[in-house]
Amino acid sequence: xxxxxxxxxxxxxxxxxxxxxxxxxSFARIARTAGLxxxxxxxxxxxxxxxxxxxVVRLVAAEFAAFVEERRDAEAGPAAELRAFIAANxxxxxxxxxxxxxxxxxxxxxxxxxxQVDLPGLAGLLRAGQRHGEFRFFDVDVMAIAVQSVLDGxxxxxxxxxxxxxxxxxxxxATLFELATxx
Amino acid sequence: xxxxxxxxxxxxxxxxxxxxxxxxxSFARIARTAGLxxxxxxxxxxxxxxxxxxxVVRLVAAEFAAFVEERRDAEAGPAAELRAFIAANxxxxxxxxxxxxxxxxxxxxxxxxxxQVDLPGLAGLLRAGQRHGEFRFFDVDVMAIAVQSVLDGxxxxxxxxxxxxxxxxxxxxATLFELATxx
Amino acid sequence: xxxxxxxxxxxxxxxxxxxxxxxxxSFARIARTAGLxxxxxxxxxxxxxxxxxxxVVRLVAAEFAAFVEERRDAEAGPAAELRAFIAANxxxxxxxxxxxxxxxxxxxxxxxxxxQVDLPGLAGLLRAGQRHGEFRFFDVDVMAIAVQSVLDGxxxxxxxxxxxxxxxxxxxxATLFELATxx
Amino acid sequence: xxxxxxxxxxxxxxxxxxxxxxxxxSFARIARTAGLxxxxxxxxxxxxxxxxxxxVVRLVAAEFAAFVEERRDAEAGPAAELRAFIAANxxxxxxxxxxxxxxxxxxxxxxxxxxQVDLPGLAGLLRAGQRHGEFRFFDVDVMAIAVQSVLDGxxxxxxxxxxxxxxxxxxxxATLFELATxx
DNA sequence: CATGAATGAGGATTCATTCAT
DNA sequence: CATGAATGAATCCTCATTCAT
Numbered sequence: 001x002x003x004x005x006x007x008x009x010x011x012x013x014x015x016x017x018x019x020x021x022x023x024x025x026s027f028a029r030i031a032r033t034a035g036l037x038x039x040x041x042x043x044x045x046x047x048x049x050x051x052x053x054x055x056v057v058r059l060v061a062a063e064f065a066a067f068v069e070e071r072r073d074a075e076a077g078p079a080a081e082l083r084a085f086i087a088a089n090x091x092x093x094x095x096x097x098x099x100x101x102x103x104x105x106x107x108x109x110x111x112x113x114x115x116q117v118d119l120p121g122l123a124g125l126l127r128a129g130q131r132h133g134e135f136r137f138f139d140v141d142v143m144a145i146a147v148q149s150v151l152d153g154x155x156x157x158x159x160x161x162x163x164x165x166x167x168x169x170x171x172x173x174a175t176l177f178e179l180a181t182x183x
Numbered sequence: 184x185x186x187x188x189x190x191x192x193x194x195x196x197x198x199x200x201x202x203x204x205x206x207x208x209s210f211a212r213i214a215r216t217a218g219l220x221x222x223x224x225x226x227x228x229x230x231x232x233x234x235x236x237x238x239v240v241r242l243v244a245a246e247f248a249a250f251v252e253e254r255r256d257a258e259a260g261p262a263a264e265l266r267a268f269i270a271a272n273x274x275x276x277x278x279x280x281x282x283x284x285x286x287x288x289x290x291x292x293x294x295x296x297x298x299q300v301d302l303p304g305l306a307g308l309l310r311a312g313q314r315h316g317e318f319r320f321f322d323v324d325v326m327a328i329a330v331q332s333v334l335d336g337x338x339x340x341x342x343x344x345x346x347x348x349x350x351x352x353x354x355x356x357a358t359l360f361e362l363a364t365x366x
Numbered sequence: 367x368x369x370x371x372x373x374x375x376x377x378x379x380x381x382x383x384x385x386x387x388x389x390x391x392s393f394a395r396i397a398r399t400a401g402l403x404x405x406x407x408x409x410x411x412x413x414x415x416x417x418x419x420x421x422v423v424r425l426v427a428a429e430f431a432a433f434v435e436e437r438r439d440a441e442a443g444p445a446a447e448l449r450a451f452i453a454a455n456x457x458x459x460x461x462x463x464x465x466x467x468x469x470x471x472x473x474x475x476x477x478x479x480x481x482q483v484d485l486p487g488l489a490g491l492l493r494a495g496q497r498h499g500e501f502r503f504f505d506v507d508v509m510a511i512a513v514q515s516v517l518d519g520x521x522x523x524x525x526x527x528x529x530x531x532x533x534x535x536x537x538x539x540a541t542l543f544e545l546a547t548x549x
Numbered sequence: 550x551x552x553x554x555x556x557x558x559x560x561x562x563x564x565x566x567x568x569x570x571x572x573x574x575s576f577a578r579i580a581r582t583a584g585l586x587x588x589x590x591x592x593x594x595x596x597x598x599x600x601x602x603x604x605v606v607r608l609v610a611a612e613f614a615a616f617v618e619e620r621r622d623a624e625a626g627p628a629a630e631l632r633a634f635i636a637a638n639x640x641x642x643x644x645x646x647x648x649x650x651x652x653x654x655x656x657x658x659x660x661x662x663x664x665q666v667d668l669p670g671l672a673g674l675l676r677a678g679q680r681h682g683e684f685r686f687f688d689v690d691v692m693a694i695a696v697q698s699v700l701d702g703x704x705x706x707x708x709x710x711x712x713x714x715x716x717x718x719x720x721x722x723a724t725l726f727e728l729a730t731x732x
Numbered sequence: 733c734a735t736g737a738a739t740g741a742g743g744a745t746t747c748a749t750t751c752a753t
Numbered sequence: 754c755a756t757g758a759a760t761g762a763a764t765c766c767t768c769a770t771t772c773a774t
Contacts, residue, residue, distance in 0.1 A: 002733090005733085021292065021294065022206075022292070023206065023292060026767075026768065026769080027768075027769060027770085028767080028768080028769095036734085036735095037734080037735060037736075038734070038735050038736055038737090039736095039768095039769075039770085040734075040735065040736070040737090040770080040771080040772085041733080041734060041735080042769090042770095043769070043770055043771075044733075044734080045733095048769080048770085049768095049769065049770095105291075108288075108291055109204065109205065109206060109288075109292075110204075111204070111339075111342060111343070138355060138358070138359070139351060139355045142351070142352060142355040142356065142359075143355070143359065145333070145336045145337065145340055146333045146336065146356070146359060148336060149332040149333045149335055149336025149337075149339075150328070150329045150332045150333060150336075152332055152335070152336065153328045153329065153331060153332025153333075153335065154328065154332075156332075157328055159294065160294075168322065168325075169325060172321060172322045172325040172326070173325065173329070175321070176321070176325075176326070176329060176363045177363070179362045179363045180359045180360070180362045180363045185757085185758085188758080209742075209743065209744085210743080210744060210745085211742075211743085211744095219759090219760095220759075220760060220761075221759075221760055221761055221762095222743095222744075222745085222761095223745080223746080223747085223759080223760065223761070223762090224758080224759060224760080225744090225745095226744075226745055226746075227757095227758070227759075227760095228758090231744080231745080232743095232744065232745095368736085368737085371737080371738095387658065387659075387660065388658065389571075389572065389658060392763075392764065392765080393764080393765060393766085394763080394764085394765095402738090402739095403738075403739060403740075404738075404739055404740055404741095405764095405765075405766080406738080406739065406740070406741090406766080406767080406768085407737080407738060407739080408765095408766095409765075409766055409767075410736095410737070410738075410739095411737090414765080414766080415764095415765065415766090471657075471658075474654075474657055475570065475571070475572060475658075477570065477708065477709070504721060504724070504725070505717065505721045508717070508718060508721040508722065508725075509721070509725070511699075511702045511703065511706055512699045512702065512722070512725060514702060515698040515699045515701055515702025515703075515705075516694070516695045516698045516699060516702075518698055518701070518702065519694045519695065519697060519698025519699075519701065520694065520698075522660075522698075523694055525660060526660070534688060534691070535691060538687060538688045538691040538692070539691065539695070541687070542687070542691075542692070542695060542729045543729070545728045545729045546725045546726070546728045546729045551754090554754085554755095575746075575747060575748080576747075576748060576749085577746080577747075577748095585755085585756095586755080586756060586757075587755070587756050587757055587758090588747090588748075588749085588757095589749080589750080589751085589755075589756065589757070589758090590754085590755060590756075591748090591749095592748070592749055592750075593754075593755080594754095597748080597749085598747095598748065598749095
């Protein structure tokens with residue numbers, strides 16, 4: 001099936017980027033990772049390298065969004081939801097380090113904010129908290145960027161130090177933003 | 184003079200990376216930017232592409248550190264100092280977007296934390312605040328990463344949207360971390 | 367077919383080395399000789415220049431060994447066999463000057479004895495002759511080197527003077543070593 | 550003095566060729582070996598790389614010829630003189646391995662018989678031996694090439710195995726050619 | 733669909749040589 | 754004389770992409 005091959009190649013691209021870095025993720029190396037005998041197959045299934053890279057970002061962003069969405073509990077109130085959001089982020093970053101790392105590499109190289117899709121949701125959550133009176137009045141966009149950035153930074157730390165204490169990060173960050181938002 | 188040419192080439196590298204992206208910052212393009220007649224001249228002045236890239240990061244990191252250092256006021260107390268640190272960061276990012284962007288591109292591609300040199304200083308500041316009783320007890324390393332990451336995120340935003348309101352960012356972030364640290 | 371192209375490139379390499387010298391046998395010139403449209407094709411078929419050069423030596427050494435082997439007559443006795451060996455060498459050098467010249471160029475540049483593979487066989491022949499009592503007692507290794515070197519020298523002469531009298535060389539050398547070995 | 554600098558550069562060229570191989574003996578490396586701070590100086594003192602290489606061969610060939618000449622004893626008779634010639638050759642090769650190796654590398658790359666200058670002298674010696682009746686009638690040119698080639702081969706062996714037994718080689722080769730010439 | 737050969741542009745780097753100082 | 758900067762051609766090699774089979 002067309003879709004299966006595409007998926008296989010995307011996976012190989014992710015693995016290659018994570019293992020060797022974006023700069024060394026050539027079609028040749030991706031094909032080798034995928035066990036394909038020709039780079040021609042990649043060109044056949046993707047319009048160009050750009051499309052393959054776009055798909056890498058798109059796939060991981062979708063997985064990420066789904067993962068986070070699953071762990072939301074809209075009825076728990078904004079503060080609890082923010083904590084859940086942070087926990088879900090750290091958990092995803094920890095469980096799918098490779099995928100996230102690859103997607104961020106690509107997104108950064110293209111100078112696009114990694115998972116733009118996510119930001120509106122996060123901003124909405126923050127705005128809701130302000131309406132409920134649970135959050136103080138801050139610039140929602142700046143706070144959203146802040147949350148996003150900090151989670152990004154944690155991922156980088158996880159990339160460098162695989163044995164970092166996951167639970168500790170979650171607690172520290174949840175507290176940090178609890179204080180920062182609730183004033 | 185040796186130093187002048189090296190500096191010129193480093194500047195051209197910075198401009199090229201900022202304008203075209205790290206992936207497209209070849210010796211040919213850097214030489215063109217610098218107005219050199221040959222890529223050979225770059226190789227003459229630098230041991231290899233790696234050295235040139237290292238110098239880009241080193242130069243900007245040094246400028247950045249000096250800029251921030253100048254704006255410190257050690258006698259103002261940790262909280263005020265943290266605020267000054269954040270302000271200096273945002274100001275540098277705003278005034279030297281191009282340079283910072285280029286340096287971060289390189290540092291990220293090498294999967295090295297961008298300006299690692301800075302982190303110890305920041306961590307020291309945070310620890311001092313805790314000793315003074317001005318800051319609550321948080322994990323200093325996580326908080327340092329958080330500050331760093333958020334400033335990183337701001338830079339990215341600045342890269343995308345050149346007209347962002349600088350003062351607003353500074354105020355928002357200063358408040359954010361004031362709350363987060365003082366508890 | 368993979369093998370055919372490789373063979374074609376090896377042949378082109380041999381011709382180029384023989385015609386222009388090893389130092390000028392670049393991929394570009396080899397590709398031109400072979401009628402290829404790109405040096406990239408050479409890189410596609412060989413892991414690197416080293417591999418191509420190794421194959422040049424390996425191919426010619428194999429042809430040479432086969433040629434000599436065919437002309438051996440183990441039942442004729444060591445003295446006659448040595449003569450046959452010398453004759454085969456001169457004949458090969460004469461008939462395949464180009465190939466031998468190229469292979470020796472490469473082997474020499476790498477400071478490896480040209481056809482090391484051959485030496486053991488030659489040494490064996492000499493030792494057999496000593497056991498049979500047909501040869502006097504000399505240092506087998508030195509004599510092997512001597513035979514090899516003289517044949518090398520003849521090739522060089524043949525390279526410079528294409529019209530040299532083949533038969534005369536064979537006779538002279540056969541007599542020379544007959545006397546030298548039989549004492 | 551002009552001559553002194555030239556000599557210094559030639560020596561550096563010899564050392565570089567011997568140490569790194571002809572292919573890697575660039576002006577840059579030769580200048581480094583010589584302790585010069587610019588390759589420009591080499592170009593100033595030599596019309597081109599060709600001239601420098603020619604001088605390497607010329608110098609060593611002259612030293613070699615002088616060395617051999619000193620050890621000749623024209624009154625000892627052709628056979629003894631040939632033995633002395635061989636001994637002198639092996640001795641020179643052993644004492645000045647580096648220089649000889651470099652010169653031969655250059656000469657071979659240019660497909661010129663290494664020390665053509667020497668051959669006439671050797672041929673004369675052989676011819677004299679035939680006139681005296683001490684040598685049998687062989688083709689003088691072939692025998693001269695043979696002697697030369699064998700000594701070449703010995704040098705190569707010495708290059709690979711620095712601890713080879715010098716005296717043994719001399720004895721073996723002297724005997725070899727005594728038998729070969731006297732018949 | 734898949735293969736592997738082919739293409740040609742572009743990559744960093746090394747080279748001998750020139751020249752102003 | 755000596756220096757070191759500059760030049761531009763040439764080096765091997767990798768790349769994404771195309772195409773016949």
